[in-house]
Each structure stands twice: as structure tokens, then as C-alpha cells.
Amino acid sequence: MAKPVTTTVTSSDTIMPEVLSHRPELATLDYALNDRSIGLAAARDAWRDMIEQGARAEH
Numbered sequence: 001m002a003k004p005v006t007t008t009v010t011s012s013d014t015i016m017p018e019v020l021s022h023r024p025e026l027a028t029l030d031y032a033l034n035d036r037s038i039g040l041a042a043a044r045d046a047w048r049d050m051i052e053q054g055a056r057a058e059h
Helices: 008-020 040-056
Strands: none
Touching: 008 040
């Protein structure tokens, strides 16, 4: 069975809470190739959501 591709849409709700629970000073996001399949509008919305989650997180 093929592993599903991780995109910013799937990561926004799953990976971000896990990453932010470690209270990093800096987090980088790199989903450019994976996000080709979801379209520009969906990728932009998901990136915006992930950035806002990081901005709201306690450091």
C-alpha cells in the first residue's frame, strides 16, 4: 500500500501541534513539492494557517 503524500493541508492539524509542543525558537516549513498536487489556493491557506499557529504559540 502506498503511503499518502504529506501536504500542508494534512500537516496543519497533525504535525504542527506536535512540533509546537516542543516550543521551538524556529521552525521551518518545506512542502513545496508535495503541495503541487493540492493547488495554489489550498496550499496558500494551509501555509497561512501553519504560520498563524506558530505565531500564536508560546515560545
